[in-house]
Amino acid sequence: MAKGANLKTAELEKISHLDYFNIAVSVDCVIFCYEEKELKVLVIKSDLEEFSNLYSLLGDLVRPDEDLDTASYRILQERTGMEDVYLEQVHTFGSIDRHPSGRVITTAYYSLIDAKHQKLRLTNNDLHWHPVRNIKKLAFDHKAILDTCLGRLREQVMEHPVIFNLLPEKFSLRELQELYEAILSVSLDRRNFRKKIGIKDWLVDLNEMEEDVPHRPGKLYKLKPEFKRKTPRRKSSSPRPQVA
Amino acid sequence: MAKGANLKTAELEKISHLDYFNIAVSVDCVIFCYEEKELKVLVIKSDLEEFSNLYSLLGDLVRPDEDLDTASYRILQERTGMEDVYLEQVHTFGSIDRHPSGRVITTAYYSLIDAKHQKLRLTNNDLHWHPVRNIKKLAFDHKAILDTCLGRLREQVMEHPVIFNLLPEKFSLRELQELYEAILSVSLDRRNFRKKIGIKDWLVDLNEMEEDVPHRPGKLYKLKPEFKRKTPRRKSSSPRPQVA
DNA sequence: TTCTAATGTGTAAAAAGTACATATTTCCCT
DNA sequence: AGGGAAATATGTACTTTTTACACATTAGAA
Numbered sequence A, B: 001m002a003k004g005a006n007l008k009t010a011e012l013e014k015i016s017h018l019d020y021f022n023i024a025v026s027v028d029c030v031i032f033c034y035e036e037k038e039l040k041v042l043v044i045k046s047d048l049e050e051f052s053n054l055y056s057l058l059g060d061l062v063r064p065d066e067d068l069d070t071a072s073y074r075i076l077q078e079r080t081g082m083e084d085v086y087l088e089q090v091h092t093f094g095s096i097d098r099h100p101s102g103r104v105i106t107t108a109y110y111s112l113i114d115a116k117h118q119k120l121r122l123t124n125n126d127l128h129w130h131p132v133r134n135i136k137k138l139a140f141d142h143k144a145i146l147d148t149c150l151g152r153l154r155e156q157v158m159e160h161p162v163i164f165n166l167l168p169e170k171f172s173l174r175e176l177q178e179l180y181e182a183i184l185s186v187s188l189d190r191r192n193f194r195k196k197i198g199i200k201d202w203l204v205d206l207n208e209m210e211e212d213v214p215h216r217p218g219k220l221y222k223l224k225p226e227f228k229r230k231t232p233r234r235k236s237s238s239p240r241p242q243v244a
Numbered sequence C: 001t002t003c004t005a006a007t008g009t010g011t012a013a014a015a016a017g018t019a020c021a022t023a024t025t026t027c028c029c030t
Numbered sequence D: 001a002g003g004g005a006a007a008t009a010t011g012t013a014c015t016t017t018t019t020a021c022a023c024a025t026t027a028g029a030a
Helices: A009-015 A068-080 A142-157 A173-184 A190-200 B009-015 B068-080 B142-157 B173-184 B190-200
Strands: A024-035 A038-045 A058-061 A086-093 A104-112 A128-131 A203-209 A219-223 B024-035 B038-045 B058-061 B086-093 B104-112 B128-131 B203-209 B219-223
Touching (some): A024 A068, A024 A142, A038 A058, A058 A068, A068 A086, A086 A142, A086 B086, A104 A142, A142 A173, A173 A190, A173 A219, B024 B068, B024 B142, B038 B058, B058 B068, B068 B086, B068 B104, B086 B142, B104 B142, B142 B173
Parallel strands (some): A024 A104
Antiparallel strands (some): A024 A038, A024 A058, A038 A128, A203 A219, B024 B038, B024 B058, B038 B128, B086 B104
């Protein structure tokens, strides 16, 4: 339940018998970055005793005055300090017993950020980037949440220009290809990859070269500005319903 | 808020100041069927005064002892009497002001059912099938929910064999094509359509013919059993988290 | 200067998608 | 019983996309 759940126990007791308002609502963020040629996810040591040896995703209860997208954005900002991030809702997990302290449903978001541009707000809870492929178990149902979000990312990555949120502004085609390979866990043919990316017409050739690489430098590219879409696709708050 | 929200006002008042347990959780079902060559959705007259002239989707508050998938299944069953239905979670809508009587977040599901096999549980609220293409406005944010679910259906329909849940067990290729055309709002070339369906290898030729058609009857097909997937893709309740 | 490691590029074959026309079968009507 | 209407069934040429695959070039490092 992370922080934010600062309810006095007495109050909790008082409402626990009520049928329809005793479900808490949280959001959990699967925050991906790409670092050292690996896809990583931001995790933190669980502060629940039940899960004392496990890590969990970053999440928090939704405040009564914020919508879900705002809540996920807040969590991301609190932890990474980043202002302009790509976030997308994926799925809501609502099993009865998914949280040991009570009924909490959670809406999962995934987020893509450029590891270079963020500074983690360090806590004493061992907040850190963890390679996705090493993660076997997480607290709560967070492993299932991670898997679902990774699945969604994989679905989107070939169709939509979202992957660029994981890279710095300027990148080489090799970096881009390695990132695809890391996300999809496949290896791709270089020529076919370049052809395919070329067809999509997402990139601008910057006429600049890589620097500080221990081999022949490659050209640098950036994403065409019209494809930058860091804010959620769906509007964060739908218009108030109009009475006929 | 539909039925189910039978809280006494005093109790409501008592808890309304609490920060984190005053968000109600509902599910809304976008129940599609295919009838008279049109895609239709099940709607009901809103029972809120604010929306007295509008229809809404079928929804209800989630009970404390049921998970989200179960709740959507219950709603569907209560209204259509069907046992074995295709249901899939799409998106959770959580704007602060989406519901006039308070903070209610809702998880939207879409469902596909064969119109022939259900009998609506009639109410005095004008529950009925409404052609999707005629719907301009619904109560709450239900029009946005409908649009989102229709969009998801369209995304899935060419890739996954879900569409067959809208058809009877046996169908002709013409019926199938007309259904695709209704969902996608396009018209398709018959020969190319048959080729494409053939490649997917989803169908079994039943060696039977249509009957009671006013023209030359076509062959009947059915979906191969291994592609029937009426239950939700994601497990309806995730395993209890295991402590390390 | 030579070696190494990566960049950059093209072509042929296979698969999938698109556009398009004619013969056939059944029903229905006279 | 025959003829017309309406829908079924089917194939081919063209284009586009996908896949498999090899060699010359460049810059850094030794």
